[in-house]
Amino acid sequence: MKRMIALIAAILFITSSALAEDQQSSAIDKVYCALPLPQSTTVKLQEPVALPQPTDRLHFLGFRFSLGVPTGAALELEASPMKWWHLSLGGSYAGLGPAIVGEVGIDPIDFSIGPTLNFMTGGSFPGHLPGVSQMPDVSYQFEELLVGFRLGKRNHAGFFLEGGPVWMQVQTNNFQSFLQSQSTNLNGILIGNPSAAISAFGAGRLGFYVMF
Amino acid sequence: MKTILAFALALTACISGSVSEPNICKSTSIDFPVPSGISVGESIPLSYSTQVDYSDTLSKFSDVGDVQIGIESDRMTSISFDWLQSLSITAQDAAGKMTPITIAQYSGGQSGSSITLTSGSTDGLFAYFAQGPVVITFAGMASSTPSAITNNLCLSATVSKSLGL
Numbered sequence: 001m002k003r004m005i006a007l008i009a010a011i012l013f014i015t016s017s018a019l020a021e022d023q024q025s026s027a028i029d030k031v032y033c034a035l036p037l038p039q040s041t042t043v044k045l046q047e048p049v050a051l052p053q054p055t056d057r058l059h060f061l062g063f064r065f066s067l068g069v070p071t072g073a074a075l076e077l078e079a080s081p082m083k084w085w086h087l088s089l090g091g092s093y094a095g096l097g098p099a100i101v102g103e104v105g106i107d108p109i110d111f112s113i114g115p116t117l118n119f120m121t122g123g124s125f126p127g128h129l130p131g132v133s134q135m136p137d138v139s140y141q142f143e144e145l146l147v148g149f150r151l152g153k154r155n156h157a158g159f160f161l162e163g164g165p166v167w168m169q170v171q172t173n174n175f176q177s178f179l180q181s182q183s184t185n186l187n188g189i190l191i192g193n194p195s196a197a198i199s200a201f202g203a204g205r206l207g208f209y210v211m212f
Numbered sequence: 213m214k215t216i217l218a219f220a221l222a223l224t225a226c227i228s229g230s231v232s233e234p235n236i237c238k239s240t241s242i243d244f245p246v247p248s249g250i251s252v253g254e255s256i257p258l259s260y261s262t263q264v265d266y267s268d269t270l271s272k273f274s275d276v277g278d279v280q281i282g283i284e285s286d287r288m289t290s291i292s293f294d295w296l297q298s299l300s301i302t303a304q305d306a307a308g309k310m311t312p313i314t315i316a317q318y319s320g321g322q323s324g325s326s327i328t329l330t331s332g333s334t335d336g337l338f339a340y341f342a343q344g345p346v347v348i349t350f351a352g353m354a355s356s357t358p359s360a361i362t363n364n365l366c367l368s369a370t371v372s373k374s375l376g377l
Contacts, residue, residue, distance in 0.1 A: 187264065192235030200227035 059211035068205025097127025166203035277373030299352030
């Protein structure tokens with residue numbers, strides 16, 4: 001009899017527990033049903049996260065140094081809005097007065113060696129060769145088209161060798177004073193400042209650039 | 213390949229240039245002598261000559277390249293030019309072997325203290341000045357006693373030179 005009572009009590013306990021669980025489940029179902037169902041029930045497994053790879057980012061700023069004719073030694077600050085072209089602005093010195101130079105160039109092929117095309121222009125302040133007093137002050141402007149090649153990584157760092165035509169305009173200053181200082185007998189003649197226009201396939205330069 | 217290299221070398225040797233001298237100016241003070249025996253109301257003949265020699269300087273230019281000279285301007289100043297009827301400026305070699313050429317001339321019509329002369333031909337002008345001494349002659353007519361004048365003649369010169377192609 002005792003065993004019978006214990007069995008009934010156990011069944012009642014289990015049943016009441018099951019009922020309690022059913023009530024909780026029903027309440028949760030109601031909450032879930034109140035929420036909008038997702039459109040798709042497909043569950044995507046998360047893909048393995050790829051490790052960050054080194055990116056070939058754009059190197060926007062840098063500098064360019066060259067030795068050439070007629071620019072002499074030129075150092076320019078360079079900006080590269082896109083990898084295949086650049087703008088540069090800087091200064092140069094070719095033995096006369098200091099000059100301001102600028103250029104725009106393209107480097108279209110991204111190999112370790114590639115062709116380049118640059119248009120460069122600039123102008124100098126009046127000056128004369130150091131140590132040479134027997135010459136009038138001279139200033140010049142130039143435009144040159146340079147074709148060549150680049151050796152190195154485009155938009156990173158490399159060497160270049162270029163050449164092409166140049167158009168130069170040369171002005172002299174204080175020419176009359178210069179002639180008088182040379183004790184030239186001018187016979188009362190007043191002489192203006194002569195100028196020269198030169199075109200030649202004589203422009204060229206060799207240099208390197210580094211972009212940061 | 214040889215052709216390409218030869219062409220590239222020729223290009224590198226190609227150079228052309230010109231030097232321009234915009235103003236080579238010479239001022240000359242002129243006091244025309246009045247010939248005797250001119251009656252009142254009669255036109256007075258004017259004549260004044262001066263000799264210049266630029267041959268040494270110009271020969272240096274011609275050694276460099278082809279030289280061309282032109283007459284940039286010829287301007288005269290005086291108190292007044294009411295008395296001047298006409299004037300011409302001519303150049304001739306001192307030896308008198310070359311045909312005179314007219315550098316500039318004036319045929320009246322301007323007033324005030326300065327006048328601008330009409331430039332003459334520049335053909336052969338360089339040959340004139342490069343060969344040796346040149347006699348510049350101012351000749352014309354005046355309606356009354358001439359005043360002293362200053363003539364300012366400005367020439368321009370261009371020297372051209374090409375090398376290579």
